[in-house]
Amino acid sequence: MRTKFIQYIVFPLVIGFLFNLSAYAQDTDLKNYRVRFGLTTVKQSDNSRVLEASFIATNKKDRKDRVPVYEADINFYNVTETEDILLGTTKTDKEGTAQLTVPANQAYVTDADGFINLKAVFDGTDGLDSEEAELAVKDVFLELNLKEIDSVKTVILNAYTLDSLNTKIPLEDTEISFTVGGFIKNLPIQKGTVEDGQLQFKFPENISGDKNGNIDVIASIVDSDEFGNVIQKKNINWGTNKIIEVESNKLWSRVAPIWMYIVLSILLLGVWANYAYSIVNLLKMKNEGKELE
């Protein structure tokens, strides 16, 4: 009874009270919040580019108190010396994140050093000031080759940028992470630095694949100041094909397993044969007595 009272009366009241307090705080103390507006980019394996703006208000006194700004219109631009070229507009979601996927065929205008200058802009409303965040990345190309060299499964990565004449310039001293695709999280298999535009390593054995043994090998540059995030991946039949056999319970089948018939028959025959033997002996005993009479 006491537990139920706590469970159904006290606990909801306390929670409700706490929620109410925080709602009141959000409404009245907006000045205590600092707005954080950021921009990141991920170049994907199909060469499309995801631009992601994050729009979150953080309590100045309590960093854990974060309020996402949602339904805010964010414009993404390619910034040039002369003008800002609009790449697209999207709204922030409930997490305060606005994502725009720019197709692979988008021609970006770069600056003199070959950087693509990107910008996310929030124009502002009556309640919120305008915000903008900028980012400069070089367009990098990752080519992933998966080959068996002398029966050794080998991963070869070529990384380069293009200059204004579309000449390939090999990457130097850039850290690359290799993972294989997983159901919940990707599995790291190698980490290395690209030298002279190339990185090569032996693919580990005994990595599980899907039911057909297929596996996604992923190469990525993570949070690079120069290139942002870049991902390249390839699917190949290098995984260990582990077929999980679902054991069918024979006891639920219509017919029992054969061993069961054999064991039961032997047991029953043994016992009943013994009964028969006893009865036969009793009858013999009876006949012996009859002869005596």
Add this chain to the structure above:
Amino acid sequence: MNTNKRKRELVTEFSPMIEKPHPMLKLWILVLSVIIAIGLYAFYLQFTQGHQITGMRDNVVWGVYIINFIFFVGLSYSGAFISGILHFFNTPWKSSVTRIVEIITVLSIIVGPIFILLCIGRLDRLYYLFMYPRIQSPITWDIIAIITDLVGCFIYLFLTFVPDFAILRDTPDLKVPNWRKKLYRFLAINYRDTDSQRQRLHKITRIMSKMVIAMAIVAYTVLAWIFSLTLQPGWNSTIFAPDFIFSGLYSGVGVIIIIMFLIRKYFKLEKYIVQSHFVMAGIVLLVLSLLFGYFTFSDYFAKWFSHKPADINLLNTLFGRYFWQFILANYIGVLVPLFILSIKKIRTIKSITFAAVVAVLGLWLNRYLIVVPTLETPYVPIQDTRPEYLHYTATWIEWALSFAGVAAFILFFLLIMRLVPIISISETIQHERGQNSKQDESYNY
């Protein structure tokens, strides 16, 4: 020793039990018949109105019927086991108790399965079990085992009765009705106690004694599997089968002691059922109480230690709603017999019988705790929250039928005692013959 003279003496000694019933016995038969009649009326109500008049519902589908079934069947298997052991090892003091054990064995295997029939909601579909048996199901194994065991026990009981039927047939002075005399003649199957007949009977009795021991173990294991092969928390345990065997033996020895006490007291058989029989049986009960306590502790300790939510839920129920029952079944039911039987000075006939009563009651309660609280705490709780759906309480119908079962057991016991001497005459003579030959040997030396 003049065997024929001794036979006559023994028949004369036991004849009051067989010839004319004591007025108290008549009264007992009347009382027991009334209890059985009430049980039959309860059965009529249950059959016509269905299981709704019992405490069994969708959640707790088994109640006191299955507990009685386990209890009686366990009694039978333990009786068969003990009887088999007594015969197989030709125990010197077996002549005084063996018949009691054999009658318990057969009667409980007749009464026990009746309770499982009472659990069946649609008795009119009972023949489906035989028409469409599933060999994979432990219930099918149990039906086969019970039928096989029943037949085996009957044969075994008959084998041990044959020499006494022959003695009764050959006693013309016995004042019994003609139909009884004819019945003795028929059941004695021309047994004349010749060497050849004696050897043959001894041989098959010995084989059957081994067989009933094996059958008891197999059949009670199968009964335990009905529970332990399910995934129900509290039942799904590898220890269940040996636990059932030892607890069955525990209750069996307890009931044997109680019946020995009653027969000794009311039929004035102090000469044949002596203190040493009680002490022997008490020591067996002591060993079994230790084994039963060990298995019970081990089972619950493993459940508590592994801390699986379903098991903890069950333990909370046992230590909550069923706290006192749990204490009575698993503490009092083990520790009191243990205390009484382990101290030599207080090992008297009365104290041993008291320990046996505590053990039997504790064990019945232990069976209740195995069945009811377990069914009350399933993996997926029942949606309906009506107390009568969540928790089980036996109705008067179930109690009436339970007491009717016990009454039937006692009534049949008394009726068999009217038919044959409760102390085996042939076994007693054989025992005395053995003692005399030992004495002769010692004189020769």
